[in-house]
Amino acid sequence: MGHHHGSDHDASALDALVARVPLFSGLSAEQIHEIAGRVRPRWVPRGTQLYGAGDVNPYLRIIHTGSVKVYRIAESGHETVIRVLGAGEFLGEKALISPRASDHFAVTLAESEICLLNHDDIRDYLMRYPSVAYTMLETISARLESTEDQLSALAGEDAGSRIAAYLLSLAEEYGRASFELPIAKKDVASYLGVTPETLSRRLAGFEEQGWIRQQGHRRIDLLDRESLRRA
Amino acid sequence: MGHHHGSDHDASALDALVARVPLFSGLSAEQIHEIAGRVRPRWVPRGTQLYGAGDVNPYLRIIHTGSVKVYRIAESGHETVIRVLGAGEFLGEKALISPRASDHFAVTLAESEICLLNHDDIRDYLMRYPSVAYTMLETISARLESTEDQLSALAGEDAGSRIAAYLLSLAEEYGRASFELPIAKKDVASYLGVTPETLSRRLAGFEEQGWIRQQGHRRIDLLDRESLRRA
């Protein structure tokens, strides 16, 4: 949409940008303005690696538009997608709290507008504004729960169940039975702890059963949610 | 050791108990005393279920002595041990932050002295004492990282590697090559995402290779860490 790659916001637009970030939702206009003064928004092209394992990362990153894939690479070389973050979400908080070298990777999945916040600044806000700390606690806690969900599903459910559950959760999130996968199938596969081949075969199986319909490589229609739920 | 099951602490002993909790390590003596006044320590027998899925849990629990196993049960019925908490650690914070019904279980693995803190009180401390919020953030963030570790290991490493890595992490934690498993083998198996049979076979294999030695059902000596690391 014709954005320049750089800071093309004037001061009030920047305030508005910061005000839309859930992490700062409890703050007053003055406090928002203070933070906006410390913030550096950047347009980042698709496919950019924000950081990798071993990097020291003195920034908290806030995603205004676009999306970011966070993943790990096990010693065996296997890549696991941990989560995908979208507009309003942040990443890089781990280094803020326990400043060891990061062991995960982050890459943009689409062109994204991302703000960088200095760790020292954020730590200052955490101490001065309890609502910021509390909101961050809420967010991290929700991530922990979701990661625990993935873990117990991986340990306890078979591939078909995990895939079906994932489709149902997408449908619920979008409020529709027809939707596009938010990430490439290979990333879905990694996120669900299966190989792309297995994902492909299971989806083909679901389609054969008449439970879903696939159009192109991304669009999926759920035709029989009840059967999927029982899968 | 002859403890009564009930509150057998006098006021100053209670202060000392609270002062030893890492969550409150940043607070002054007066602030500790204030919290101690709100706290109810309890002796809980081994094997007691603290809460289960579906329970609404208006308490943050702090473990003074003993240990607690936190686990989930997947829809398939499969039990997954998420983590084991020991002295100084807390549980029940999820309900505090997003008060939905809990979907996990907690049970004491040994007789434990546990404090109950009202959610309303804790929320109050979080807002008034930034160091409490910050320490909680540190803790939850470390748990998130450890859960992500489990997840990527489960998705990317085979059973032998996970077991070897677990043994090595125990040795590092204790600072010795000889140690006792902190939990029963069946719980270790669940934590590592394998069946007890597989764990037993792999440990027997390690022993056959001369990498470890088992004594009784709990004690393990690491004889060749380098080989374990390569497993």
Add this chain to the structure above:
DNA sequence: CGCCGCGTTGAACTCTCTCAACGTGTGTGG
């Protein structure tokens, strides 16, 4: 328009689970 990465399909393999039987130790009650 060309190319590379993604997705799909097939076939063989293997790791782990499942089911079953047996041994062991720990805690409890007589």
Add this chain to the structure above:
DNA sequence: CCACACACGTTGAGAGAGTTCAACGCGGCG
């Protein structure tokens, strides 16, 4: 204090789900 019981742990054999390796078609980005 001993006997028993039950949960835990071990070992064996068999089955199955998912992976791996390979080839091919397609489509989207440059």
